[in-house]
Amino acid sequence: MTATSEGGFLGHTSAPYSNMVGPFGGVTAATVLRAVLDDPRCSAPPLSLTVNFAGPVAEGPFTIDARPVRTNRSTQHWMLTLSQDDSVATTATVVCGARRPTWSDTEISPPAAPPAESVEVADPPDFPVWMRNYEMRFVEGGGPLSGQPREQPDSTTTLWVRDTPARPLDFLAVTALSDIFIPRVMVRAGRMVAASTVSLTVYFHADAAPLAGHGDRPVLATARAQHFGGGFFDQSAHLWGADGTPLTTTHQLVYFKD
Incomplete structure (x- = not known):
């Protein structure tokens, strides 16, 4: 800009x-x-x-x-x-x-996941094209990108992800990564569904120093919905550093048309 x-x-x-x-x-x-x-x-x-x-x-x-x-x-x-x-x-x-030094604690825990390098990189789809800017390694919940798309009992997705080409983590990169998840309705349905985010909130848990210290390694990302209905669903998500440091918590409301 x-x-x-x-x-x-x-x-x-x-x-x-x-x-x-x-x-x-x-x-x-x-x-x-x-x-x-x-x-x-x-x-x-x-x-x-x-x-x-x-x-x-x-x-x-x-x-x-x-x-x-x-x-x-x-x-x-x-x-x-x-x-x-x-x-x-x-x-x-x-x-x-x-931020200033205070008592601190983390009540959430990162999801169980094998090391990023042991998870196969998913082939990005031809559409939408923005996904080609990210390296995605799905642990669960790949939806239409899983190679075996089918309806799922819940909407949880967990993956290792980073920019392509890789770039050091900062506030801008972690903001974009906080919206990296394919729409939850696609995971549940196992197919492409027209959907668009209406509102997105990102809470930053890490300051500039821990983000910079993370470098360009993949982050662990997990998301799930709480409710689908009336043409809308919500999504809650967390991003974690490779060392288990919480990076962001996000919430969003999404419109879908099935």
Whole structure:
């Protein structure tokens, strides 16, 4: 993106990240976050990001307006819009904050998985093309990508994943990876189903240092739905470092048409 004014940015979609409708949502979320991180008014690393996909992002240029609405001693709150042709396609909020030493504990555990190098890399499909930007090693729940697609009793997917070509982990990369999962309805049905994320929230558990320390190794990612119905389903997911460090927790709401 190119800065055009205070809080204003001009960007352009990238064809290799095309999805069913518009770009891959993870790269749109990462782009919105980048607008905050590139703004000189940003006072601290991100703690959370919520992106609401109000409409499809068409191929071509777009603008982002980023505005810090309040800065406190501990947190800074941002509101953003991504627009095309004077129409808002995406809205977002970002909360930034400086972490400090406190008591800490992790109540969740990474799923059981063999080492990444022992799991076969899945062949990316011809469509959607954005999946060719990632190396995916499915432990369970590959859905239509499993080679033996069939209806499943639950929607859990666990895989090792990283960018292709490999790149060191940072806030932008982990944001996109937090949306890496094929729609849960496809895993349950074992076939392709039209689906699109409506709202995505990412909570960052790791700061810049542990992300950088992870390097370009694969991350362990797991996701499942809680409920399907009325044309929508939810998804909860976790990303873990290779050493078992929690990286992100994510939640999203997805529209589907069966």
